[in-house]
Amino acid sequence: MEAVYTSGIWMAESLQQKTRSHESFWLVVTHMGDPKAAFLLVFPFTYFLSRRAGVAVLWVAAISEWLNLVFKWLLFGERPFWWIGESHLFVDRQPIVDQFSSTCETGPGSPSGHAMVTGAVWWVVVSSLGSFLYSRTHSLVLSAAPYLLYVLLLVAVGISRVFILAHFPHQVIAGSITGFILGIVLSRRVPEGRPLLFFFCFSIGLLIGALMLHAGLQQLGFDLSWSIALAKKWCSHAEWIRLDTAPFSSLTRDCGALLGLGLAQYWRPGGWSLPWAPRALSVAISSMGLYHVNRLPLPVRPQGLFYGLFFVKFVMVPQIVMVWVPGLVHLFTHKKKED
Structure with a gap:
């Protein structure tokens, strides 16, 4: 893997040097590809266009991010920003690269969560949009346009992750392909209208399953905090290390959103x-x-309190989008019509 990692570092250096003038664009794209954006941006916009598609977006986002966490624990992928220093392969010539505020994520790097969740979630959006356009226009060209935008988005998110030294190229490719497959599979079975018990059991099951896997790997001698230590060691700014990028933050987000x-x-x-x-x-x-x-703002100490409040925060997300806000809007617009 050293040859793959090394070529990835030189590719990131070349990308930074050649597209430095587009730095702000790549930072915006990487924020758009953040799994958190699927819950906070894509979900509400999609839900009010199509209820089923909105539920599918939340469902696919949670399951694909949970699976990404499991894959990362099993694959132990390096990240470029720490591998440059840890590899000791760049003694003669150090790569001229910069870190950014979004660079220093603390989880393992393979596969890319940004690429994987983006590939899964946006497949739901573009496939719904493509079907809608075809049903209205019967034009294959027009209905294919969303799929072209989908490919361009995946490419842009992947490049942005390499640009900021968060991932190697092969990691974003693996994430994109996996996300695409998950988008197709998961969007076929959307839990619309399922009882509350189903979501409660599913949420608790994902939480317990991840914790058991974590405990099992620890018992086998695997140190799953290795990536956190390396991120803290090689991140150029200590304040860029945030607890909401830690693996357990994504776990509590996914379980909270499903229960919500x-x-x-x-x-x-x-x-x-x-x-x-x-x-x-x-x-x-x-x-x-x-x-x-x-x-x-959430207290970061003790960490158990942070994760508990983080869980509650994402339980609230579906309530705000699906119940509270449309309920209030319906109440006021209905009263206005009556008056």
Whole structure:
């Protein structure tokens, strides 16, 4: 693997040097590909266009990110920003590369979570959009346009991850392919209308399953905190190391979102029926609400408290999008029509 990693470092150096003027663009793209964006941005916009597609986005995002965590624990992938120093292969010539605020993620690197979750979630979006366009226009060319944008998005997210030294090229390729396959498979079975018990058991099952895998690997002698230590050692700015990028943060996010999805469907089976104008208003209010929820500061010590509150935060996400905001919009618009 040394040859693969080394070529990846030189590729990242060349990419930074040749596209330095587009740095802000790559940083925006990498934020768009963040798994968190699937829950906070893609989900609300998709939900108010198509309820089933929105539920599918949340479902696919949670399962694909959970699987990405499992793969990372099993594959032990390096990350470029720490491998440069740890490999001791660049004594004669050090690569001229920079780190960024999004570089220093603390989990293992293979496969890329950004690429994997983006590939899975956006497949749900583009396949729904492509089917809608074909049903309205019967044009193969027009209905194929979303799939072209899908490929371009995956390529852009992959390049952005290599650019900021978060991943090697082979890791984003593996993540993109895996995400594409998961998007196809998971979107065929969307748990719409399932009872609350299903989501409760599924959420707890994913949580316990991940913890048992973690404990089992630890018992076998594998140190699963190795990547956290390397990230802290080689990150150029200590403040760029954030607890919300740790593996257990993604685990609690996924389990919280699935439980929240079950609660939202329990409180309001079938959702709220809104015309297009109230839907647009709901998108705007939901986006603002999720923005502020995401910015809520959480105590990082003790870590158990942080993960517990992080779990609750993402239980709230489906409630805001599927129950509270559309319910309030329906209440006020309905009253206005009556008046």
